[in-house]
Amino acid sequence: MTANTTAESSTSTPLLDLQALVVSVRRRRRLWCSLALIGLLLGAAFAVLRPPPPTAATKVLVAHQEDQPNDTGTLIRTDVELLKTTRIASKALQSLKSPDKPEDFMRDYRGTGLTNNLMQIDVTADSEAKAVARAKALAEAFVADHVRRMRETAKAEAKALLDQRERMRDELDKVNEAIGGRSPESGDPKESASIESLFSRRAELNSRIADFAQRAEEARVGTPRLIAGTQIVDAPRAVPHSVPKAAVTSAGIGLVLGFVLGIAVAAVATVVADRPVLRRDIAAHLGASVIAELPRLPRRTARLWQLRRTRAARARLATSLARTVRGAAEPVSLLELGSARSVGVIALDVARALATDGPVVIVDGLPGPQLARLHTESGDPEVVSGERAEAVPQQTRRIGVGSVAPGTAWTDLRFLGAQTVLVVRAGHGRTAWLHTVARQLDDLDIPVIGVVLIDPDPRDRTDGTLWDGLHSALRGPVNRLPRQNGTGQLRTERPPVPAARVPNSDQEAR
Numbered sequence: 001m002t003a004n005t006t007a008e009s010s011t012s013t014p015l016l017d018l019q020a021l022v023v024s025v026r027r028r029r030r031l032w033c034s035l036a037l038i039g040l041l042l043g044a045a046f047a048v049l050r051p052p053p054p055t056a057a058t059k060v061l062v063a064h065q066e067d068q069p070n071d072t073g074t075l076i077r078t079d080v081e082l083l084k085t086t087r088i089a090s091k092a093l094q095s096l097k098s099p100d101k102p103e104d105f106m107r108d109y110r111g112t113g114l115t116n117n118l119m120q121i122d123v124t125a126d127s128e129a130k131a132v133a134r135a136k137a138l139a140e141a142f143v144a145d146h147v148r149r150m151r152e153t154a155k156a157e158a159k160a161l162l163d164q165r166e167r168m169r170d171e172l173d174k175v176n177e178a179i180g181g182r183s184p185e186s187g188d189p190k191e192s193a194s195i196e197s198l199f200s201r202r203a204e205l206n207s208r209i210a211d212f213a214q215r216a217e218e219a220r221v222g223t224p225r226l227i228a229g230t231q232i233v234d235a236p237r238a239v240p241h242s243v244p245k246a247a248v249t250s251a252g253i254g255l256v257l258g259f260v261l262g263i264a265v266a267a268v269a270t271v272v273a274d275r276p277v278l279r280r281d282i283a284a285h286l287g288a289s290v291i292a293e294l295p296r297l298p299r300r301t302a303r304l305w306q307l308r309r310t311r312a313a314r315a316r317l318a319t320s321l322a323r324t325v326r327g328a329a330e331p332v333s334l335l336e337l338g339s340a341r342s343v344g345v346i347a348l349d350v351a352r353a354l355a356t357d358g359p360v361v362i363v364d365g366l367p368g369p370q371l372a373r374l375h376t377e378s379g380d381p382e383v384v385s386g387e388r389a390e391a392v393p394q395q396t397r398r399i400g401v402g403s404v405a406p407g408t409a410w411t412d413l414r415f416l417g418a419q420t421v422l423v424v425r426a427g428h429g430r431t432a433w434l435h436t437v438a439r440q441l442d443d444l445d446i447p448v449i450g451v452v453l454i455d456p457d458p459r460d461r462t463d464g465t466l467w468d469g470l471h472s473a474l475r476g477p478v479n480r481l482p483r484q485n486g487t488g489q490l491r492t493e494r495p496p497v498p499a500a501r502v503p504n505s506d507q508e509a510r
Helices: 003-010 018-027 029-049 074-083 086-096 102-106 128-180 189-229 243-273 279-286 304-326 340-354 386-391 410-415 431-443
Strands: 055-061 109-113 118-124 231-238 290-294 332-337 360-364 382-385 397-403 419-425 448-454 481-484 490-493
Touching: 018 029, 018 243, 029 243, 055 128, 074 109, 074 118, 074 128, 086 102, 086 128, 109 128, 118 128, 128 189, 128 231, 279 290, 279 419, 279 431, 279 448, 290 304, 304 340, 304 448, 332 340, 340 360, 340 397, 340 419, 397 410, 410 431
Parallel strands: 290 448, 332 397, 332 419, 360 382, 360 397, 419 448
Antiparallel strands: 055 118, 055 231, 109 118, 481 490
16 A cells, blocks of 8 residues: 555545635625624514514413422413313403404413413503403403312312212111111121121211211312412503514524524535635645735725735735746746736736846736736836737746636647646635646646635635645746657656655655
């Protein structure tokens, strides 16, 4: 197994790169900030334009015969569901003498169990007075229905107990008759045992009759206590509504929902678009190291310190590229991908830096008039089109400027320069297109000196340098020896790549 294979197996590509995902989502902050702002405005507008209807609230204390300290709220939930029945709604409408249908009225109120015995009733209406009246009628109808059900339950329980007592009394009368017809002084042992059994049965029946009578009395006595415990404890009142408070609350909810939606949309768009933004990913897909970075050119409304920082970065980049062009034996071109304006500015800066060494001409191979629109100072290098490039004298240094965007005429890139520096905007090109650019330049035998990354992420700490071979980690111009191909034309080729040896191993990785 070679060293390259070992390295690939030890650092396998993850299914989802979270770091790249976070960076891409952060770069789409305009999207999710816009959605968050839209949610904020929509929430505030909804609260102002669609205020809630007038609402009244009341609280009812509900007593249950089956109340237990460890009740989980089953009884009060049952009361809430009973409140949402047509029987109670009909009684409330009858007391209000309203022609509305119970089914329609049921949609205008709701019950909420606050504790095991406390229920809140909220009613909406066209006005506050009507809402208060409906809440009062609904609470009274519920209390009356609850009291009626408790009385009927207690009456049925007492009647069942009394009926059972009467059956016990009838049986007791039969036992007494059986005892009265026998003499306890008879000498027959069997007769004595039978009489003893009858006496025991009579005592048991007397005890059960007394128990049934006591339970029936308790059922009657307990009902008034439960009836008195079921009452309206908080009189119906209109619920105050504050427009500013509702607007702030709705705006906050809209802000959060918009922010979450924006983050989700940005994440999905990032995964679907598959546009690399990290230095390491762009370098890996293009097969060339990132040799310099440049912030996005600021707008006219940019702050002073942003302008100073960008100018300093441009000066450093122009000095570095000018040094590279001076040491090159063949013309060097600047090819852009998503940064047509930036590549024109860079070309002018580099040409100005080289103008001290001799005449410099910029060959404009861009599809649009980007270079023509740039403001040029007096004495700036001449800009010629691709058609006029052949008329440039041989002793004049040339800097070609072109594009590798979709629709590029690849064969024309040979006339811009034998070597190139790619000026790529982070997050612009898809992974498949970056591979296409690298493959096309390799087929044209145009080595890539390096990549200038435009608008990089300021928090990107990845390494944009490739270390797996000279052919893909170029640090400067490549001096190639010309040789004659089969057509009789001179052709240049790259120097051979030496084999990389693995430490403490006899195997080679080519």
